[in-house]
Amino acid sequence: xxxxxxxxxxxxxxxxxxxxxxxxxxxxxxxxxxxxxxxxxxxxxxxxxxxxxxxxxxxxxxxxxxxxxxxxxxxxxxxxxxxxxxxxxxxxxxxxxxxxxxxxxxxxxxxxxxxxxxxxxxxxxxxxxxxxxxxxxxxxx
Numbered sequence: 154x155x156x157x158x159x160x161x162x163x164x165x166x167x168x169x170x171x172x173x174x175x176x177x178x179x180x181x182x183x184x185x186x187x188x189x190x191x192x193x194x195x196x197x198x199x200x201x202x203x204x205x206x207x208x209x210x211x212x213x214x215x216x217x218x219x220x221x222x223x224x225x226x227x228x229x230x231x232x233x234x235x236x237x238x239x240x241x242x243x244x245x246x247x248x249x250x251x252x253x254x255x256x257x258x259x260x261x262x263x264x265x266x267x268x269x270x271x272x273x274x275x276x277x278x279x280x281x282x283x284x285x286x287x288x289x290x291x292x293x294x
Contacts, residue, residue, distance in 0.1 A: 155184040158257040158288075160248050162190060163220030166263030170293040171224045174261045178233060187255055188224050188237040190217040191244040214239055245281035252288045260290045 159174060161167040174186065192213040204212070217239025228235045240247050252260050264279050283290050 155182065156187065156255055156257045156259075157183060157185075158187050158189065158248070158252045158255065158260045159224070160189050160191065160244075160260070160262045160282075161220055161224045163223070164263065164265075166265060166293070167220075168223050168227070168263075170261050170263040171227055173291075173293045175227070175231060175233070177261075178231075183233060186228065186233055186235040187251075187257070188221055188228070188235060189248070189251060190220040190237075190239045191247045192217055192239060192241045193244070194241050210241075213241055245278050245285060248278075248282050249285045249288075252286055257288055260286065260288050262290065262292060264292050264294050 157174060157177075159167075159171060161171065171188075177183070221237050221239065225235075225237055240251065248260065248262075251257075260282065262279055262282065279290075279292055283292075
C-alpha cells in the first residue's frame, strides 16, 4: 500500500485510526499518508452571526487545523511522510472524491462507536464512504 487517506475530525476515534495506521506501516510499504479534515460548507452559527465568506473560510480553517493537530503531532514523531489539509464540502463525498483524486490504496478511518442511536445519527459518514468508494476502507473502533 503506497498512499493511505486518513480522515480525521479531532475525535478520540479518529486518533485511534491514526494509531492503528502506525501499526500497519510495519507490514506495508507506505509511501505517504494524507490526513484530511472535512468542514461542512455551511454552519448555522455563521449565518446567525452574518459572517463574510472570508470569515467563514478562516473559521473553517481554524477548526480544521485544530482537528488535525493531534494526528499531525503523532505522525511527526514517526518520520512517516504525510500531508494534511482541510477541505469544505459534504463529508463522505469529499473523502471519496479525494481518495480517487489522490489515487489512494486505502482509506483508514475511525467509527463513532456511540451505540445504535449514535451510529444512526453520526456514524453514517463511514457507512456512506464504504458505499460510495471503490477504494478499500478500514474502519477502526
